[in-house]
Amino acid sequence: MAKRYWLMKSEAAVFSIDDLARDGKTHWEGVRNYQARNIMRDEMRVGDLVLYYHSNSDPTGVAGMARVCRTGYPDHTAFDAKSRYFDPKSVKDTPTWIMVDIEFVEKFAAVASLQDLKVNARLDGMIVIKRGMRLSVQPVDKKHFDEVCKMGKTR
């Protein structure tokens, strides 16, 4: 199967590209949206590349690149009553929520800001720049992926 490309959002204050660089890899826990879950459960493969997006940040935008290193498996934080991601409706036999693991690839020289993504005609149609788009795990066309990487490396 051909390699696919994704974008994943994280609040920079919660877990940033610097945190990922420090730790090397991480569990992508806490996704509580069915569309995003379905992507992680059904579509992500080891080796797929990920644009690492900082939301609620200054600037908000793509801060680096990561790679999927483990395919979907149950998100254990949903079972933990003390976790902020606890979901009493998710039971261990039939887990509602799924996570993947991703590993650090690189931090961009400069954040490819949302503002810059929006004005780049080569990125027309990219999901993340659509108004009101909240999906935290989303597919990215290869041509868009390559263009964002170029922006991150050359600015």
Next chain:
DNA sequence: GCCAACGTTGGC
């Protein structure tokens, strides 16, 4: 099945 109310996301 409809849809109003509610909670959350996330840009600004």
Next chain:
DNA sequence: GCCAACGTTGGC
């Protein structure tokens, strides 16, 4: 901090 857009819930 504000608030628009969105997803989910629950009454009917």
